[in-house]
């Protein structure tokens with residue numbers, strides 16, 4: 511795999527777009543399949559900070575605008591081949607006048623079957639309009655600010671809190687980390703706004719993990735989503751976080767899909783992408799060997815190591831629990847897939863540390879309906 515030319519020097523954007531594209535493709539196909547029996551079906555893509563921003567490709571293929579349109583069109587094409595029609599809509603909000611001009615002319619040429627609406631100005635000013643437009647249709651919201659301004663929880667909550675909507679937020683850790691403990695009052699205020707804290711400041715000196723644990727908690731409690739999880743997009747050449755993408759949604763399938771996408775992009779693809787970024791300008795021979803990215807490998811290994819304890823602790827607090835209740839809670843915190851957690855649960859079962867009830871036939875992995883119980887609570 512070679513990074514497309516237009517992304518050279520901004521590999522973090524390439525990885526962000528790969529996550530967006532993979533998630534959105536599956537999201538659109540999944541919804542189309544769930545609702546294809548209905549008389550009329552409309553899917554929405556809402557790009558709240560649309561750009562185009564630092565686009566190098568004339569056709570804007572290296573932007574979230576094109577990625578959003580493509581995902582909707584592909585899902586509709588797949589289902590139209592099977593005889594089902596899906597209506598498509600998209601909203602793009604952009605504050606910068608020049609970028610908005612480019613966005614508008616791009617949509618005129620490229621929106622095709624999608625009813626695409628460009629909105630000039632601040633995302634926050636359009637929250638009610640967007641809500642009224644989407645109504646009860648399934649919608650995917652992408653919140654990708656330049657820093658943190660305008661992306662406060664009070665703007666996200668009215669949109670993300672409605673069932674049938676997933677939200678993907680790019681939290682710019684690289685920037686936020688520099689200012690999160692800054693004592694200047696306007697910055698304290700901005701941080702409170704971003705995190706949706708009404709009664710207190712962001713606590714001082716939080717580690718990266720603590721900061722994101724707080725963000726996920728706020729997204730659930732103030733943003734009104736049931737599940738929230740994040741993944742790391744690392745700096746292209748240094749071993750530190752550039753930003754984190756946080757998903758929020760109402761169905762546990764959101765977390766399952768997100769962890770699959772994370773494994774594919776942050777685990778498998780990021781290793782090669784960052785290797786290419788590091789060897790840029792050098793005469794290194796890129797062998798194209800598939801290697802897991804060290805950032806993801808660390809999180810993934812930690813997740814696997816902690817999984818058994820997490821399961822046992824969760825059951826100590828409330829037992830019995832079905833596997834279907836348990837796995838989304840753990841996957842929101844740990845960077846592992848549902849299948850990997852299933853293997854750990856099965857191991858605990860064979861070791862006699864928990865009991866999987868209502869197993870059927872030759873079953874060798876837990877299913878959502880299986881009840882898990884601690885041996886002394888049977």
Ligand SMILES: C[S@@+](CC[C@H](N)C(=O)[O-])C[C@H]1O[C@@H](n2cnc3c(N)ncnc32)[C@H](O)[C@@H]1O
Pocket residue numbers: 558559560561562563572573574575603604605606609631632633634654655656659660661
């Ligand atoms: C990081 S860029 C978006 C990149 C784009 N999502 C992509 O992946 O290709 C953020 C964009 O949001 C715009 N912007 C900044 N503040 C905004 C606000 N309050 N409302 C809407 N757009 C805003 C900026 O002009 C910029 O084009």
